Each structure stands twice: as structure tokens, then as C-alpha cells.
Amino acid sequence: MNTSERMITMEVLRYRPEQDETPFFQQFLVPFTDDMSVLQGLQYIKDELEGSLSFRWSCRMAICGSCGMMINGVPKLACHTFLRDTYPNTLRVEALAHFPIERDLVIVMDDFMAKLESIRPYIIADTPRALSEGEYLQTPAQLDLYEQFSSCINCLLCYAACPQYGLNSKFIGPGAMALVHRYNLDSRDSGSAQRMPLVHAEEGVFNCTAVGYCSQVCPKKVDPANAVNINKTESAKDYFLRFVTPKGAGK
Amino acid sequence: MDVFKADVAIIGAGGAGLRAAIAVTESDPTLTVALISKVYPMRSHTVAAEGGAAGVVQSHDSLEHHFHDTVAGGDWLCEQDVVDYFVAHCTEELVQMEHWGCPWSRKPDGHINVRAFGGMKIERTWFAADKSGFHMLHTLFQTSLKYPSIKRFDEHFCVDLVVEDGRVQGAVTIGIASGEFTLIEAKSVIVATGGAARVFRENTNGGIVTGDGMALAYRHGVPLRDMEFVQYHPTCMPGTGLLFTEACRGEGGFLLNKDGYRYLQDYGLGPALPTPVNKAMELGPRDRLSQAFWYEQQKGRTIEGPQGSVVHLDLRHLGEKKLRERLPLIYELAEEFLGVDPALTPIPVRPAAHYTMGGILVDGKCAAPLPGLYAAGECSSVGIHGANRLGSNSLVELCVFGKVAGEEAAKFSRTVAPGNSSTLQQQAELAQQRATNVVRKGKGTERISSLRREMAESMERGCGIYRMGDEMQRTCDKLTELRQRFMNVNVEDKSRVFNTEWLLAIELGYQLDVAQAMAVSALHRRESRGAHQRLDGYTERDDVNFLKHSLVTYAGENTPNISYGAVKITHSQPAVRAYGAAGEKADAAEAAGKIA
Ligand SMILES: Cc1cc2nc3c(=O)[nH]c(=O)nc-3n(C[C@H](O)[C@H](O)[C@H](O)COP(=O)(O)OP(=O)(O)OC[C@H]3O[C@@H](n4cnc5c(N)ncnc54)[C@H](O)[C@@H]3O)c2cc1C
Ligand code: SF4
Ligand code: FES
Numbered sequence: 001m002n003t004s005e006r007m008i009t010m011e012v013l014r015y016r017p018e019q020d021e022t023p024f025f026q027q028f029l030v031p032f033t034d035d036m037s038v039l040q041g042l043q044y045i046k047d048e049l050e051g052s053l054s055f056r057w058s059c060r061m062a063i064c065g066s067c068g069m070m071i072n073g074v075p076k077l078a079c080h081t082f083l084r085d086t087y088p089n090t091l092r093v094e095a096l097a098h099f100p101i102e103r104d105l106v107i108v109m110d111d112f113m114a115k116l117e118s119i120r121p122y123i124i125a126d127t128p129r130a131l132s133e134g135e136y137l138q139t140p141a142q143l144d145l146y147e148q149f150s151s152c153i154n155c156l157l158c159y160a161a162c163p164q165y166g167l168n169s170k171f172i173g174p175g176a177m178a179l180v181h182r183y184n185l186d187s188r189d190s191g192s193a194q195r196m197p198l199v200h201a202e203e204g205v206f207n208c209t210a211v212g213y214c215s216q217v218c219p220k221k222v223d224p225a226n227a228v229n230i231n232k233t234e235s236a237k238d239y240f241l242r243f244v245t246p247k248g249a250g251k
Numbered sequence: 252m253d254v255f256k257a258d259v260a261i262i263g264a265g266g267a268g269l270r271a272a273i274a275v276t277e278s279d280p281t282l283t284v285a286l287i288s289k290v291y292p293m294r295s296h297t298v299a300a301e302g303g304a305a306g307v308v309q310s311h312d313s314l315e316h317h318f319h320d321t322v323a324g325g326d327w328l329c330e331q332d333v334v335d336y337f338v339a340h341c342t343e344e345l346v347q348m349e350h351w352g353c354p355w356s357r358k359p360d361g362h363i364n365v366r367a368f369g370g371m372k373i374e375r376t377w378f379a380a381d382k383s384g385f386h387m388l389h390t391l392f393q394t395s396l397k398y399p400s401i402k403r404f405d406e407h408f409c410v411d412l413v414v415e416d417g418r419v420q421g422a423v424t425i426g427i428a429s430g431e432f433t434l435i436e437a438k439s440v441i442v443a444t445g446g447a448a449r450v451f452r453e454n455t456n457g458g459i460v461t462g463d464g465m466a467l468a469y470r471h472g473v474p475l476r477d478m479e480f481v482q483y484h485p486t487c488m489p490g491t492g493l494l495f496t497e498a499c500r501g502e503g504g505f506l507l508n509k510d511g512y513r514y515l516q517d518y519g520l521g522p523a524l525p526t527p528v529n530k531a532m533e534l535g536p537r538d539r540l541s542q543a544f545w546y547e548q549q550k551g552r553t554i555e556g557p558q559g560s561v562v563h564l565d566l567r568h569l570g571e572k573k574l575r576e577r578l579p580l581i582y583e584l585a586e587e588f589l590g591v592d593p594a595l596t597p598i599p600v601r602p603a604a605h606y607t608m609g610g611i612l613v614d615g616k617c618a619a620p621l622p623g624l625y626a627a628g629e630c631s632s633v634g635i636h637g638a639n640r641l642g643s644n645s646l647v648e649l650c651v652f653g654k655v656a657g658e659e660a661a662k663f664s665r666t667v668a669p670g671n672s673s674t675l676q677q678q679a680e681l682a683q684q685r686a687t688n689v690v691r692k693g694k695g696t697e698r699i700s701s702l703r704r705e706m707a708e709s710m711e712r713g714c715g716i717y718r719m720g721d722e723m724q725r726t727c728d729k730l731t732e733l734r735q736r737f738m739n740v741n742v743e744d745k746s747r748v749f750n751t752e753w754l755l756a757i758e759l760g761y762q763l764d765v766a767q768a769m770a771v772s773a774l775h776r777r778e779s780r781g782a783h784q785r786l787d788g789y790t791e792r793d794d795v796n797f798l799k800h801s802l803v804t805y806a807g808e809n810t811p812n813i814s815y816g817a818v819k820i821t822h823s824q825p826a827v828r829a830y831g832a833a834g835e836k837a838d839a840a841e842a843a844g845k846i847a
Binding site: 016017018019033034035037046047048051052054055056057058059060061062063064065066080082102103104106108109113116117120121122123125128129131134135136137138139140142143146147150151153154179183186188189 | 290291293294295296298299343346347349350351352354355356357358359360361362363382385386389393394396397405428457458459490491493494557558580583584587588589590698699700742743744746747748749750751752
């Protein structure tokens, strides 16, 4: 790995609603070494060049989900993308696509938070288990069924990648759908009947056109496209069964 | 100013804050909880914990073993009655997490699995691959969404507590998106703002871990306890300080010096056996491992890298399959950040500041000496970590004491009448003025980033793995100087919407106070114990003079005051902390003594 210091140009989207009519790009020349992430580049800018640049970050290790942005037009985690990979070209950083911009690289997250709350993302047990009964038994194979979908860090990269969400933000979207799936598939849960109406709804899975870009950009291999599509089949099955079986027996 | 009336306000929505919020509602659903966090809850730093959480499950294990590991690990500076309560409630809380959906890793028969961890005699660390904290945090956050009485104030930054009539009655926050202030009136307040290790240069912590709640309580006269004890984690990424979890060693990783030699055997941790032995070699406690690194460096047996001296964390013998299954995050960190494939090449590591053992003084019920104030999690000093925390005790601490804090704060809020809104409002206006002044006053000349860097470098020099009186004194002097210069800090950005420069300045103010509390406490502890190791004539533990908690009290612009408090010892008398073969011998002797 090259450890000498070089200079890269970073072109960063700025927007301060109190003073800027429209977003614009500002360029900065940033010294970097090979182990430096885009986040570290932004931190350098904030510390040394332009204190008013705002962006979210915390963990620096691709697990808190704060630092999603468009990097050279692709949704990525800034802490997990390296300056070396763009050098010697100019690196362009913008706020995540498909979300309103709060300021600079900070998006408004309200829509996703409302969706997360609406999907009942918690175990709904038929008969609650007492602590004295100890843990539920769940085999590694049963854990395997949903584990991947439980790894979602809510970074919203998949929303920025989703053309449907871009057209209609009512679409529940890949990340939240992965979480629906995560709970529905958990052997401890019996709440899928409460979650499925959301999936059937107008803005549910049928909006997905199976582009699959969401899974490509996901930094945690959640494969939300898979969740959307499985739910599509489940939803279709449910929909069909409503006509051929007595009410409620389909589930 | 907006006003919100709550029964209980909780500052911080990491593991401790979320667990407390759920405990308040479960104990009384009619109480309104205001859950305040400067980031969305799932961004809290609990998310970064990798290894796991301790709770006794195996039949050959016992609460007494967990107690003893914790108290000896803490070099006898623990509150033993609190540790008793703690170990007795860990497993129950981890089962509770399981019922709420935490995807703990399992054994083939479907029971939860446990792994070995440093300083623990028997495997008792519950884990969810190497994303234990991530899964615990998301499970708690998502579960909290069930309860309508928890009102979240996401991305609300707390600038002060409101103290009136000798008790805490609320908090003042800035809504980050709008820059507007809110007064949150509350009959009790729980501080759950996490640790403060970002006052050190190389550290494993996220950007938000700036000791805010410690500083808030401290400025209102609540003592901070045992602040000199800061844990260095032995295996971190050079430069960034990112952590390679102890589970790497629990799974069988080796630490090698530049000669490929497992040097820990030279530091009373041997013998070096090929497979992991609990409480020996790589599974010794963190303070000992970080200290051994320091000596290897002195002897010139470390490897010189671009970001300072390193040793090698060798995982090659575990094989790619096991590494991908048990340590997927570690695999990814090594590959992406260092360009190292850990199945083929050892990972360069060095110690970095990791965990704040001390914190807001609270009793075993999480109550601070200021009525109505409670604290839980890393910001608190409830008394279980002593001079050195054992890995995997803190995640479960969040659950055990988050719950206690929630229940106690709920109880307290039922006993008091609401405060006088107009006086609270006046107090809040003053807090608003102080916070706004940081920006509105004329142009300052001091850069935030320079002050922060000077603080972090000075802390590393004076309060690092080994400490000396004169260096600590220099750090104390430096902090006095920096606190002075901070009065003249420059905030260029005068806007309201998402003004992070403003928040960084306020955080720096918190950090400087907390750093000073640490450095002054360290200077006054004239002995070596746990994570506080001196080289200047006080190299031994001194139970006659220092089997005591240090208490540091805020003194405004002046140097804070130090006093000492008794340590609660119920049934484990201070003894030699022995690990490796020596530890086994000591255990055997103790067991023989008991039989005799
Ligand atoms: C990399 C790493 C790995 C770890 N691994 C383990 C492990 O394997 N096992 C183990 O037991 N422990 C581990 N620990 C320690 C453990 O994770 C932490 O001690 C614990 O998660 C702290 O939780 P908390 O709830 O106290 O604080 P945090 O999770 O840090 O949450 C603090 C909360 O306070 C809020 N807050 C702070 N200041 C303000 C303010 N001014 N206004 C409003 N809100 C505020 C934040 O927004 C956040 O919500 C690890 C720590 C690190 C850093
Ligand atoms: S599914 Fe992947 S990309 Fe989408 S929010 Fe979750 S972690 Fe991010
Ligand atoms: S900073 Fe946490 S994901 Fe990038």
C-alpha cells in the first residue's frame, strides 16, 4: 500500500437553505494517503478548509449507517470508500439521491423513519414467553433464514438506488421491506399477518420493477431485492388465496 | 421556546437509554418518556460493539466465578454489592434480549452459544457473530417502537440540565435540523450518553462519543468517580484506532512481535499453548496486554509501520472459513482498510483508547447524589468495572442497569409534583443564551480542530498506557491552558439549520472538562492499579492509601477538587491479580484453602 501523501480534488455539493437558492458544487484540494476514506477527506475539509460543511458520521467503520452519500454518482458509505480508488480523477460527493436535502450532504430522513415505525419491526409472539422459561430454541438453520435481512444498518443506500422510490416515495422501499422479511422469517415471530397488509398495499412490493440495483449497492449484503421479490410472491399467494379459501384460512 | 412535558427524560438512546426507556414504560405505561438523542438511536455507538455480552449459562460456570473475574479484573476497585446484583441479573437480561428478537448465535441444538473473552475464567460471552452491539442496539430500538408513551427527540442535542429547587427538573436541547431550542420538563432525568474516549488521539470510539452527559452532570456539582481509569484496547488499527475485537483472540488468534514470537509469555501470562486457554496469553486482561505492548516497544521488538509501532494479530491458522463465519466484520475491516487478507497475512495492530471506566457517580440503584438524576451505561460509574473493565461486561451492563435506572426514575417521578414552569423556562432561556453565545459572540481566534488535536495529543502523552507524574502535570497544565483558550473559540458558521460546527464547539467544551477530570484524577492517584499504571516510583498497587474511589468535583475555571470515597468490599479481599499458569496456581491454592 502506498503510504506517501498525494493531493486529490474533492468536489462537494453545498446547500445551506438559509442562504443558498439552489445547491452548488465547491472544490477542495485534499492531501491524502492510501488508507484514507472519503469520510476522512471530508473531515479534513471541515477541520482545515471549510468549517461550515455539514455531513453525518460517527462510527467510521461501516456499521452505524450515518454516512451514506452519492460518491461519483453511486450511493456509498463515505467511511467505507477510499480516496485512492478515484485518484487522480476528481471525486464528486453529493447528498443521497431521492431524499430532500436538509443541508449540504445531510438528507431529511423522516420518511424512512416513519416507514420503519409502520412495519412493526419487533417480535410479535402468539403467547409471550416468560423469562423463566429461558430462550426460545432456534437452530442455526432457522437463524440463517433471516440473519442476512437482520444485518440492515438503515444506511438508505438502497433507497438512493431504487428507481421506483425515486418516482414515488410512497413505495415502502427495499430497506424496510428487508426488515419486514427479517421478522416474518424469524421462528420466534407470529406477526406476519399484521405486517402483510403493508406489503399488499398499493405502495407495497408490486411497485418493484426488479431492477436489483438496491442489492448491488447494499454495503451489508442484505440483498433487499430478494426480500422484495419473495414478498411479492408471498403477497401474490395471499392475494390469490383470498379468493379460493374461506376468509383467513390462507395464513 | 418549545416546551415538552415528560415524566422521565432520558438523554441518550444507545443501549442504556433505550433499555431504560422500555423499563419506564413497562413499569408504568401512563408515564411519558422523552427520549433525547443527538443522533438517530440506531447510530449510537453501541452499534460498534463487536464481541458480545457476558451472562453465566454453562453448568460448570457460576455467578461466583463471574463475580470473581469481574472484581479481580477491576483490581478490587469494584463495589462488590453492586457486582453481586449485576452478575445475578446478566443472564436474565440477555434472555430478555433474546425474547425481543436479538439474533444471538446458536449451538446446533438451538440453545444460544457462548464464546471465550479476555479475563473470563469460563466461556460466558453471548454473541451475535461479531456484530453483537449492532444487533443489541437495533433490537432495542425496534422493540422500543412498540411503546406509544416513548416520545423520541431524534437529532436533539442536549446543552444543559435544568436544576431547580435542589433537584433535576428537565433538559434543554437544540433541534439539530432547525437550530431551535426546546425545554423538556421532566420529574426525573436519566443520563445515558456513553463514554468519552475521544479525548484521546487514537481511539476506537465514534465521533459522537464526547462525554457530554458526564460534563453536564459534573458542571452541576455531581462528582465523577474513578475518571483516571481509561482502558486501552490492545488490538486496534494503526492510525484510525478502529477495533479488532477481542473475539479474534477468543477464537484463537495470536499476538506476535517482530520475531514472530508470542511475546505475552514473557509477561506472566504464559505458557504459550497452541489453543486458547481462558485468562492466559492472548486471553489475559486488556490492561496487561496493552502494557506488554508498551514494553515490547521499549525493547525494540515491535514492527515499525507508517502509523507507529505495531505487533501482529495472527489469525491465519483459523482459516478463511471460520474467519468468515465467526469474524466477518473483522475480515472486512482488514481487507478494506488495510488491504490485508487475514487468512493469509497477520494484521498489524497497536493499542488505542477504548473505554471510560469512570463516570457519573451513582449508587447501586443508578441514582446520582443530585435528586431526580440517574445515570446508566458507559457515562456512569455504578461500580462494576473498578480499575479495569472486562470485555463483554459493558454491553450487558447497559441492559441490567438501563433497566434499573428506568424503574428507579419512574418511581421517583411518581413521588414529586411537577415543577414551576415559569422558573424552569427562565433557566432554560439562560441555557439557551450560553449555548448561543458560543456562536454569536464576536469572532474568536482559536480553531476548534487545533484545540481538539492539542487536547488529544496531550492526553495520549500524559495519560496513556504508562504514566509519569511530570508528564501528567504537563497534561493538566495544558488542559488548563486549552480551557482558557476555548473561551475564545471561533465558530465561523452562524446559521441555524444543521450547524455541526456549532455542535462541535459545544462538544469540545464538554471534552475539555472531562479530559481535565481524568488528568487531575490520574495525577493524584499515587499508585498503580488496573488501567492506571505509573513508572515514577508508584509502580505498585497501594491498598493502604489507595483502595479508594477517586471523586473529582467541578470548580469552574479552577482546577477541579479531588477527594476519595470508600470501596464496598463484601467478600473478596484484595489479592494478587494472577493470570496464565500463575493464575491457575492461585485459584487452586484458594480452592484448597476453602476445603481445608
Ligand atoms: C468498538 C467498540 C467495541 C466494543 N465491544 C464491546 C463488546 O464486545 N462487549 C462489551 O460488553 N462492550 C463493548 N464495548 C463497549 C460498549 O459497546 C459501550 O460501553 C456501550 O455500548 C455504551 O453504550 P451507552 O448506551 O452507554 O452509550 P452509546 O451507545 O454511546 O450511546 C450514547 C447515546 O447518547 C446520546 N448523546 C450523547 N451526547 C448527547 C447530547 N449532548 N445530547 C443528546 N444525546 C446525546 C447519543 O446520541 C447516543 O444515543 C465496545 C466499545 C467500542 C467502542
Ligand atoms: S438494505 Fe442494505 S442498503 Fe438498504 S438500508 Fe439496509 S444496509 Fe443499507
Ligand atoms: S460513519 Fe458509521 S457507517 Fe460510516
